[in-house]
Amino acid sequence: xxxxxxFKVEENETIQDCLQRMRNAGYTPVKRFEKPVYKENKDxxxxxxxxxxxxxxxxx
Numbered sequence: 001x002x003x004x005x006x007f008k009v010e011e012n013e014t015i016q017d018c019l020q021r022m023r024n025a026g027y028t029p030v031k032r033f034e035k036p037v038y039k040e041n042k043d044x045x046x047x048x049x050x051x052x053x054x055x056x057x058x059x060x
Contacts, residue, residue: 003058004058004059007027036051
């Protein structure tokens with residue numbers, strides 16, 4: 001069994017939903033990573049599209 005596993009907050013779920021999913025799988029969060037995702041506009045500029053959030057969980 002893995003001691004650590006990554007859990008990504010999915011498009012249609014809240015952070016609380018993701019944390020509950022972790023608990024249901026028997027993990028507790030130990031790290032949180034946020035990564036910005038940008039999109040390119042037609043004029044060549046970039047803007048923030050969304051934030052990807054990922055938790056690293058440790059088995060309980």
